[in-house]
Amino acid sequence: MDLKLSNFDYNLPKELIAQCPLKIRDRARLMVIDKDKGSITHSIFCNIADFLRPTDLLVLNDTKVFPARLVGRKRVTGGKIEILLLKEKSNNTWEALIRGGRRFRVGTIIIFEKGELEGRIISQDGDGRVTIEFQYSGDFNDKLNKYGYVPIPPYIKRDLQGTGTDHSIRAMDNEYYQTVYANQIGAIAAPTAGLHFTKNSLGRIEDRGIDISTITLHIGPGTFHPIRVDNIFDHTMESEYYEVDTTNAHKINEGKENKRRIIAVGTTTTRVLEHIVKNNGRMIPESGYTDLFIYPGHRFRGVDALLTNFHLPRSTLLILVSAFAGQELIMKAYLKAIEKRYRFYSYGDAMLII
Numbered sequence: 001m002d003l004k005l006s007n008f009d010y011n012l013p014k015e016l017i018a019q020c021p022l023k024i025r026d027r028a029r030l031m032v033i034d035k036d037k038g039s040i041t042h043s044i045f046c047n048i049a050d051f052l053r054p055t056d057l058l059v060l061n062d063t064k065v066f067p068a069r070l071v072g073r074k075r076v077t078g079g080k081i082e083i084l085l086l087k088e089k090s091n092n093t094w095e096a097l098i099r100g101g102r103r104f105r106v107g108t109i110i111i112f113e114k115g116e117l118e119g120r121i122i123s124q125d126g127d128g129r130v131t132i133e134f135q136y137s138g139d140f141n142d143k144l145n146k147y148g149y150v151p152i153p154p155y156i157k158r159d160l161q162g163t164g165t166d167h168s169i170r171a172m173d174n175e176y177y178q179t180v181y182a183n184q185i186g187a188i189a190a191p192t193a194g195l196h197f198t199k200n201s202l203g204r205i206e207d208r209g210i211d212i213s214t215i216t217l218h219i220g221p222g223t224f225h226p227i228r229v230d231n232i233f234d235h236t237m238e239s240e241y242y243e244v245d246t247t248n249a250h251k252i253n254e255g256k257e258n259k260r261r262i263i264a265v266g267t268t269t270t271r272v273l274e275h276i277v278k279n280n281g282r283m284i285p286e287s288g289y290t291d292l293f294i295y296p297g298h299r300f301r302g303v304d305a306l307l308t309n310f311h312l313p314r315s316t317l318l319i320l321v322s323a324f325a326g327q328e329l330i331m332k333a334y335l336k337a338i339e340k341r342y343r344f345y346s347y348g349d350a351m352l353i354i
Contacts, residue, residue: 003232009313018347021176026201029349035325045196054209057255061191061269062214064182067148072112098128113147150177186218192346193266213251217242217268239289242272246285261304273302294320305354310344
């Protein structure tokens with residue numbers, strides 16, 4: 001099997017990279033691929049129920065993005081600095097990424113929002129990763145909600161001044177770069193396949209008799225890390241935290257036993273289902289970390305259909321989708337999407353593979 005990274009490349013016109021969300025989420029376009037027939041159909045996301053069966057089980061990732069991006073200035077020089085919070089290590093202390101991977105001296109003080117929040121770099125871990133200790137009065141989450149930005153992907157261009165003059169853009173991303181069913185706080189990126197759902201569209205799906213289940217996977221920085229090896233087999237995924245409770249594990253197992261199609265909403269949901277089933281033979285309630293990298297040759301045992309967005313070339317997400325539907329069919333679909341002027345990436349259109 002040829003697992004060269006170059007096989008998962010394509011040329012995308014920059015104007016097809018969606019920079020803003022649609023105001024009505026479920027008016028996104030929907031490409032439907034039948035992987036057995038090799039057929040491609042074009043529709044609108046609000047019609048997705050027409051392509052589902054009453055016996056289907058839809059599995060959502062209910063992770064919630066927190067405003068993890070902060071813009072501040074170094075106390076001594078006044079130089080602008082942008083950080084991305086990754087995870088809390090202890091009270092007031094966070095692991096973070098500094099934009100651009102630059103090195104900063106241990107002890108550097110960063111001032112956010114005229115001193116209402118301060119951070120001190122207490123260790124430098126390499127590749128732009130640092131540990132920051134924060135000082136503030138009041139509640140840290142309140143400070144994040146007030147001054148932080150939703151950490152949208154780097155291909156969505158925003159000029160974050162950190163001066164309070166960009167409230168409309170901040171408000172737009174805070175609302176739309178979040179699924180309507182987001183519940184468990186902890187992600188620094190949205191499970192973007194789910195961004196197209198509205199409460200009404202989910203209601204219509206349930207009215208058709210289609211059941212809905214949830215899992216949690218907190219998406220980390222690894223989702224944006226490029227593959228830097230020629231043979232994708234040599235790539236290592238960064239671990240991400242997941243959680244499946246007893247009720248939802250039972251619901252998914254019951255669906256499998258009753259031969260219902262398990263439809264994963266997003267590649268993150270797919271990785272959790274495949275990770276647990278691969279290790280245990282069935283779904284079990286558990287939490288932990290997964291670094292599962294799905295590439296062609298993977299035997300899918302937890303997922304029968306997949307709802308996803310259009311992904312970056314040479315990315316782990318595109319490789320996963322190619323593993324599910326076949327690299328040739330997926331590349332054919334991507335070229336058709338470019339020809340039909342679909343919108344790409346996080347704020348873009350959707351693809352349903354059945």
